Each structure stands twice: as structure tokens, then as C-alpha cells.
Amino acid sequence: MSTITALIDRIKKYNPNCNEEKIKRAYKFAQLAHFGQKRKSGEDYISHPLETALNLTTLHVDEDTIIAALLHDVPEDTTINLSVIKKQFGEEVGFLVKGITKLSKVHYRNNMAERQIESLKKLLIHSAKDIRVILIKLADRLHNMHTIDYIDKPEKVLRIAKETMEIYVPIANLLNVWELKNELEDLCFKTLQPQQYNSIVAKLNENQKNSNFYLQKTIKKINEATKKQHIKIVDLQGRQKNTYSIYKKLQRKNYSFRGISDLIGVRVICETVPDCYKMLGIIHNLFTPKPYKIKDYIALPKANGYQSLHTAVFGLHGLPTEFQIRTLSMHLEAEYGIAAHYFYSYGHDKDLSIAHKSKKQWATKILELKKQFSDPHSKIIEQLKFDIFQDRIFVFTPNGDVIDLPKNATCIDLAYAIHSAIGDHAEKAEINDFEVNINTTLKSGDTVKIITNKENHPSSTWLDYTQTSLAKRKIKEAINQESKEKQILMGKERFQKELYLSKGLNLASISSSTFKKFLNSSPYSSLEDLYIAIGEGKLNPNEVIDQINKSKIHEYNVKFKIIIDNSVGVCIDCLKIFKELDINITKILGTESLLQKSEAEIKIYAKIQDIKQIRQIMESIANVPMVRRIERMTPYRSVLLILGFILIFSLLAIHPFVIKYVITYVTPNHPFFYIILPYTSLVIIYIFTLVNERLFSITLAEKNKMGQIWLASLIMSVLGLIVAIAEIIIFKLQIFTILFLLGIVLLYSRLYFIYSKEKDRIKKL
Incomplete structure (x- = not known):
């Protein structure tokens, strides 16, 4: 177990002038408050706040943060209230402790899940005012994950690990607190997927001896080269990739363990930005660079502000090796994120402005969500995952402004991120000078111009194409009006x-x-x-x-027809969509159009497991460049329509024989039948149109088939009219001319109505 002396020693390494007496007093205060309490591990409870404070020293936090970490469980788990802490240690410490303290267990005793969510809301709102609140919570969660094996309830272990992975790891990622993030991630991985974790650790241990040997030789070679070029290196160190990130890369790209280019990693810290680029040249002179593996995050930083040069090379003996090259300020930003701006003295006025910007971005996102916290229907965890915890992208406006958005955000999200008035009247967009639909998904680095129209207004369908809660809320507000x-x-x-x-x-x-x-x-x-x-x-x-439908689709065959430009690579781009959505393709047919050589047709037969997958496929492929349209093939409905035509044709064919039979054997005794006989052909056709309307509406889904089906329906109605007139002439049937003409008008009016309605529906689809 660690001691208060070890904590003081750690603090003095980066803050020699710390108030040692005040920190010790806070420790004694917490020790007395928790006297008699034990952790699940059997240790005195004070070990937990002490380890939390020790975790924070890696971020070089200030005294008040350390003291708040030591006291963070006192109001919740002891009889001492917050006012005593404020009186003893000041308002600032009191505010930090209040932000971390969970809501009363007594008040939420009947709904502990609600207590967790409300406590998370409180934590985030406090962190928007002072980021140190969330840093303490991350350090607290890190120690809880280190001791998670002592919890005797398996379901609680899994719940805590899952909550950590889904909420606290993404927060650490957003704040760029990489050391805490990586450690939390690996501990969650170990708990949630122990077999995969142990497998990767075993492979890392197998390779460790060789990796260390080649790493030291690589560092030595770099040092020798930089001395010859007279470039001053601040630091040169090996870099260990964390276990979970290795697992993700193996899963995402189907790499072999050896194929991962950054298992052996070297980090080079230079004095200046020009030196970083010179160092990149030296490395490429020493080792052969891997194609497409050079990334310049200095010129074009990531959405979270990360800056560095990355390159992967064929290192010693051909081993894949990754280099990260950056300045000291970039390194502190990369390793300690937002904490670097609060607790490290390394920069100039520019760095100070970045600190304010980082704090503002975090606060803005939290306070935007706060507007929805009062909504009882609000799915707060889902909103947090999308708006704050999800991977981020950055896009540029035509003026060069950078807009930070969640991954898979669309032009609609961007429009509302710029201004609600732009979002409310957005009509279309231009991405990298190409005009696109307003619902197009954005990629990092896109330059996007939103084109507005005062006559355009939000539609409820926009909700299907938005990721951010801001856009969803603004759309709902506009719709409600x-x-x-x-x-x-x-x-x-x-x-x-x-x-x-x-x-x-x-x-x-x-x-x-x-x-x-x-x-x-x-x-x-x-x-x-x-x-x-x-x-x-x-x-x-x-x-x-x-x-x-009573139940969701589990798995069945669905057929898609895709009309594309007859160009190289378009088919592959379409197939990639199925791979990304993890959908199994059972059959593919491709043909060139006989009429238009510039057009080709692909038929894809796929196994669908989820009702939403059909929508995802059609929307994703519709946005692929050079795809003209995608249709879902529904042949069995076409068969029903054809059978309907055959049935009516058969009835019309035998109808004259029925007329002759009725005239000969029925009408002498029942003259009424003689009066209605001339109209029966029209009645048959009219009934056909009513019944066929349902088949027509569910079959007439593809625009290119619409003319064919309509022509067949029209021919059938004309045939019925010819049969009726022929019967009148041949059998000398008496008719009421006005009534007969009215029947013809009614029939063709109905057909035209069906055609117009379905034509409008096709346009909307």
C-alpha cells in the first residue's frame, strides 16, 4: 500500500514549493473520516483516495486537485458534509468534491440506474465549469478498475467495466489524457474479453526480447544520424502500443500480428517544427518508408488538436516500425491533453489561447447537452455517446474555419453547427467543390459549403440523417412550429x-x-x-x-439492383458497403447496358439479419460516386401482378361464351339479366383496377418499370372495352348510351388516378 510520503515525493518532483502541510492535513482528515471502513480487497478505505491522488500526479495537477482527490468520497461515505470540507479547505476544493460526489443513495434507492445517470449529468455539468472534476473522476475510476477483481458479483464487474469502456475511456480520449485512457482501456479489455487480452499479451511477451533489442539498435542509429546533421533532440524514446489498440487494429484491418506497423514504435521529440521535418527526412534516408503511411498532423491537426508527424518504415531486418516526431509542447498536449494547458508551464501566449479554446469546446458540448437533461424522454447516454464520446472528425468551411463533429455526421449536422438559421434553410451542399445532397456523410478534411434557400424548411426525415443532439433538437423545434x-x-x-x-x-x-x-x-x-x-x-x-410485423427480420434473402456508370472501381466501392456493414453476399451478377454503353447493372443477392440494414445499404450505396440509383428487387409481387393480368384476360376471353349462354338459357325466364349484360365487361375491368391498385402500389416501386406496368394495365382496359363493344354489336344488346359512356369515363379516371398517385410517390422516394 502506498503512503502519504510517497505522494508528497511525487508532487515535489514537479512542484517543489507545494504546501506539504496542507496536503498532509487533508490526508489525515480523510483517514479519520473513513476510519474503520474497508475496501473489498481488505485494505483500509483510505488506500483508495490515496491511490486516486497518486494517479493524478502523472498529470502534474495542482494542490487543490490533489486535496479534492483525497477527500472525494468523504461526503458520500461518511457523516461529514460538504460544508465542513469547504470551511476546512476552501471553496475551490469544496466545488471539486461536490462535482465528484454521487447523488444520495437513499433518494434513488428504488432506481439505482437513474441515480447513475443523474450523477453522471451532475459530474459533466461541474466539469464544464472546471475540468479538474472530470480528471479526478478518471483517476478514481482507474483505481477502481485496478481493484475490480475483488468484487464478488460477476454482473457488477461486467457493468462497471462496460460503463468504463463506454463512458470514461471516451472522455479520456476526448481530453487527450492518453496515459489514463490507455490504462483504463486495457483494464476494461482484460475484464470484458479475457481470452483475447491474454492471447495478445502472450504474443507481446514472446516478441518483447527481440523488440527491445531492435528498438535500442534503432534509437542508437537515429542518435548517430542526428549528431552528424547537428539536430538537437529533446528526447528519443521507445513507445509501447497498448493492448486494446493492437486488438482493434487486428480486428479492423485483418492484419497478422507481425503486420502491425507500430508494434515497434519510436518517439522523437525535437526543439522546433522545422527540426521535425528535418528528422522525417533523416529517418527516410535511413529506412525505406512504407507507401501511404506518412501522415502530417502538424500541418493538419486532428479534430482533438493532436499534432505530430507519423511515418511507418521497413526498419532493421525489415521489421515494421513507426516513428512519431513532434515538439515538446506537442508532446505534452498529446500525452496529457487538456491537463497540459492547466498544469504545465511550457508555452507562450499561443498555448494559453489553445487552453482557453480547449476548455471552451468541452464546456460548450456539455452545456449544449444540459439543455436536454430536463427532457424525461431524453436518452442521455446515447446523446453522450454521439455528441461527446464518439470518434471525431473535422471539416473546413470555405473560410477555413475548422468545425469539430462526431464521426458519421452529415451536412445537416454541419449546417446546424455553424448556425441554426443556416440549418433551418439548408437545401444542398458542396463538398470539395462537388454538389451533394444535404444528407451526405462527411469525412475528416472535407471542405464544405452549405447552400441555403429561404423557401426550404426542416423535414422530419432529416432526423434520420443527423448525429448531433444540437441538430436533432433544432429540427424538432422547427417541426413543432x-x-x-x-x-x-x-x-x-x-x-x-x-x-x-x-x-x-x-x-x-x-x-x-x-x-x-x-x-x-x-x-x-x-x-x-x-x-x-x-x-x-x-x-x-x-x-x-x-x-x-410482430417481429423483426432475423435473416432472409434480399435482392438489390444497382445502376452505375460503367467505370473501373464503382462495383468495388458498392461491395465495400456490404463489407463495412458486415452483410453476407450470396450472389453477384453484372451486365453492361445494351442501350447505353456508359451504364452497367449489378444485381446483388444478400442475407439480411436486421430490418435497418436494408435502409443502411440503400442510403450508403446511393451516396457512392457514379451510382445512378439502387432498387430493391421484389419479383414475387411482379408475379402476382402478372397472374392478375392473366386472370382478367381469361375472364374476358370466356365472357362472350357466358353472354351467349345467359341469352339462350337464362334471360327468357329472367329478363333483368338481359339489361345488365352489356355492362359486365366494364365491371370486371373496374373491379380489376380496384384489386390491382394494391398490387400496383407495392410493385410500382421502381421508376424504370413504371411505364411497362402502366402500359400493360392500359392495354388490358382497352381490351375489355373492345370485348364489351363487340358483344353489344354481335349479340345486339340494348344499352343506355349515357350510362355506358359514364362507366368508361369512371374506369379511365380511376386508372389515371392510380397512375398519378404512384408517380408522385415514386418522386418522394
Whole structure:
């Protein structure tokens, strides 16, 4: 067990003038407060706050942060309240301790999950005012993870490890506190995936002796070369890649263990930026660089502010070796992140401005989420994962401003990040001078111009293409201001779109009784209320579709047809989408268009496991360059339509024989039948149009087939009319001319109505 003396010694290494007496007094205060309390490991409870404080010394934190770490569990686990701590150690320490203290267990005794979420909200809001709050919490969680094996409940162990991996590791990553982040990540990996962890550790241990040997020889060779070039090196050190990052790289890129280029890593700390580039040249003269492995994060920093030169080379004996080259200030920023700006003295006014900027960015993100904390329907953990914890990208405005966004953000997210007025009237965008849809996904480094139109307004479908809570909130606010009729229309359109993407169906394919059954088991009293909820973004249409279908899709065959430009690489780009979504392809057919040599057609047969995958495929492939359109092939519905045509054709073919039979054997005794006979052909065709409307609406999903199906329907109706007129002439049937003409007008009006409705639907899709 560590001691207070060890803590003081660590602090004095970076802060010789620290108030030793005050720190010892805080330690004694915590020791007395926790007297008699034990950890699960059997150690005195004071060992935990002491280890938390020791973890913080790696960040060179100030005295108040150390003292707050020593006292952080006192208000929660003892009878001493926060006011006593403020009186003894000052308001600043009191604020830090308050931010870390969880909410009362008594108040939340019936809902501990809610207590955890509310405590997390409190922690983050306090951290927006003072970043030291979150740093203490990270150090606290690190020691808890080190002692997690002493917890006797397996489900609690897994919950803590998962929570750490999903929440605290991403926070450490966002703040660039790499040492804490890597250690937390490896401890979670060890707990959650012990077999994979042990396998990688065993391989690392096997290679350690050789790696150290080649590492020392590489460092020696670099030192000799820099002396000849008269470049002053601040530091030259080997770099160990953490276990979990090795595992992720193996999973992501299907590398062999030897193929990972940064298992052997060297970090070079130079005095100036020009020296960094000179060092890059020296390394490339000594070793052969690997193609496409040079990354200049000095000229173009990462979204989190990280700066360094990266290069991977074929090192000694051809072993893959990675070099990171940076200045001291860049190194401190990279290793200690936001903590470097608060506790390290290394820079100039520029560094101070970066500190304020880093603090502002963190605070802005948290306070933006705070606006939604009061919403009882808010899925706070999901919002945190998207807005703060997710991997980040950065994009440029035409003016050169850098906008930080979560990975997979779209142009809509960017528009609202710039200004809500731009988001509300966004119509389309230009990415790297190419015009794209407003829902296009952005990549790091894109230069994006948002094009607005005063007549354009947010649609509920935009919610499907946004990642940030800011964009979602602004869209919902704009939609809520729309009229009730418009909200119903927006919700209906969004539901129709999701229904087609997931099932290939039209709204007409769902009966009113099916909707009624769903409404009876839902909080919505009418179909209009349901559409309003979907339009406002309060209800996900896929939830309705899943309920209507009673169960989600598990696995079945789905066929896609993709029309592309006949160019090299387009097919491969489409297939990559299936690989990225982890979807199994069972069959691929590709043909060149006979009419247009510049066009080709790909048919892909895939196994779909999730209802959302269909939507993801169609949206992702539609955004691939040189893809003209993608369609979901639904042949069985086309078969039903063809069978319908055959049935009607057969009825019309035998109809004259039926007429002759009725005239000969039935009408002498029942003259009424003689009156209605001339109209029966028209009635058959009209009934066909009503029945066929459902088939027509769910089959007429592809624009290029629309003309063919419509022409067939028109021919069938004309054939029916010819049969009716022929029967009147041949059998000398008496008719009411006006009534007969009215029937013809009614028939063709109905056909035109179906055609117009489906044509409008196709445009929306």
C-alpha cells in the first residue's frame, strides 16, 4: 500500500514549493473520516483516495486537485458534509468534491440506474465549469478498475467495466489524457474479453526480447544520424502500443500480428517544427518508408488538436516500425491533453489561447447537452455517446474555419453547427467543390459549403440523417412550429419512406384493421396522432413497423439492383458497403447496358439479419460516386401482378361464351339479366383496377418499370372495352348510351388516378 510520503515525493518532483502541510492535513482528515471502513480487497478505505491522488500526479495537477482527490468520497461515505470540507479547505476544493460526489443513495434507492445517470449529468455539468472534476473522476475510476477483481458479483464487474469502456475511456480520449485512457482501456479489455487480452499479451511477451533489442539498435542509429546533421533532440524514446489498440487494429484491418506497423514504435521529440521535418527526412534516408503511411498532423491537426508527424518504415531486418516526431509542447498536449494547458508551464501566449479554446469546446458540448437533461424522454447516454464520446472528425468551411463533429455526421449536422438559421434553410451542399445532397456523410478534411434557400424548411426525415443532439433538437423545434396538417403529412411521408426501405411496401399495403390493432396497444388515439409523433421525431417509424410485423427480420434473402456508370472501381466501392456493414453476399451478377454503353447493372443477392440494414445499404450505396440509383428487387409481387393480368384476360376471353349462354338459357325466364349484360365487361375491368391498385402500389416501386406496368394495365382496359363493344354489336344488346359512356369515363379516371398517385410517390422516394 502506498503512503502519504510517497505522494508528497511525487508532487515535489514537479512542484517543489507545494504546501506539504496542507496536503498532509487533508490526508489525515480523510483517514479519520473513513476510519474503520474497508475496501473489498481488505485494505483500509483510505488506500483508495490515496491511490486516486497518486494517479493524478502523472498529470502534474495542482494542490487543490490533489486535496479534492483525497477527500472525494468523504461526503458520500461518511457523516461529514460538504460544508465542513469547504470551511476546512476552501471553496475551490469544496466545488471539486461536490462535482465528484454521487447523488444520495437513499433518494434513488428504488432506481439505482437513474441515480447513475443523474450523477453522471451532475459530474459533466461541474466539469464544464472546471475540468479538474472530470480528471479526478478518471483517476478514481482507474483505481477502481485496478481493484475490480475483488468484487464478488460477476454482473457488477461486467457493468462497471462496460460503463468504463463506454463512458470514461471516451472522455479520456476526448481530453487527450492518453496515459489514463490507455490504462483504463486495457483494464476494461482484460475484464470484458479475457481470452483475447491474454492471447495478445502472450504474443507481446514472446516478441518483447527481440523488440527491445531492435528498438535500442534503432534509437542508437537515429542518435548517430542526428549528431552528424547537428539536430538537437529533446528526447528519443521507445513507445509501447497498448493492448486494446493492437486488438482493434487486428480486428479492423485483418492484419497478422507481425503486420502491425507500430508494434515497434519510436518517439522523437525535437526543439522546433522545422527540426521535425528535418528528422522525417533523416529517418527516410535511413529506412525505406512504407507507401501511404506518412501522415502530417502538424500541418493538419486532428479534430482533438493532436499534432505530430507519423511515418511507418521497413526498419532493421525489415521489421515494421513507426516513428512519431513532434515538439515538446506537442508532446505534452498529446500525452496529457487538456491537463497540459492547466498544469504545465511550457508555452507562450499561443498555448494559453489553445487552453482557453480547449476548455471552451468541452464546456460548450456539455452545456449544449444540459439543455436536454430536463427532457424525461431524453436518452442521455446515447446523446453522450454521439455528441461527446464518439470518434471525431473535422471539416473546413470555405473560410477555413475548422468545425469539430462526431464521426458519421452529415451536412445537416454541419449546417446546424455553424448556425441554426443556416440549418433551418439548408437545401444542398458542396463538398470539395462537388454538389451533394444535404444528407451526405462527411469525412475528416472535407471542405464544405452549405447552400441555403429561404423557401426550404426542416423535414422530419432529416432526423434520420443527423448525429448531433444540437441538430436533432433544432429540427424538432422547427417541426413543432409547423401546422398540424403539415406535421401529419411529414410524418406520413417519413413512415412511407421507412416502410419502403425496410419492407419494400407502400402504405396502401397495410390494412386499416392492422393500423387499428396497433393503435389499440399504443398511446395514440388516431392515425393522425401517430403521424404527428413520427413527424415531430418523438416516435421512430421503425418501431411502428416492427410492431406491425410482430417481429423483426432475423435473416432472409434480399435482392438489390444497382445502376452505375460503367467505370473501373464503382462495383468495388458498392461491395465495400456490404463489407463495412458486415452483410453476407450470396450472389453477384453484372451486365453492361445494351442501350447505353456508359451504364452497367449489378444485381446483388444478400442475407439480411436486421430490418435497418436494408435502409443502411440503400442510403450508403446511393451516396457512392457514379451510382445512378439502387432498387430493391421484389419479383414475387411482379408475379402476382402478372397472374392478375392473366386472370382478367381469361375472364374476358370466356365472357362472350357466358353472354351467349345467359341469352339462350337464362334471360327468357329472367329478363333483368338481359339489361345488365352489356355492362359486365366494364365491371370486371373496374373491379380489376380496384384489386390491382394494391398490387400496383407495392410493385410500382421502381421508376424504370413504371411505364411497362402502366402500359400493360392500359392495354388490358382497352381490351375489355373492345370485348364489351363487340358483344353489344354481335349479340345486339340494348344499352343506355349515357350510362355506358359514364362507366368508361369512371374506369379511365380511376386508372389515371392510380397512375398519378404512384408517380408522385415514386418522386418522394
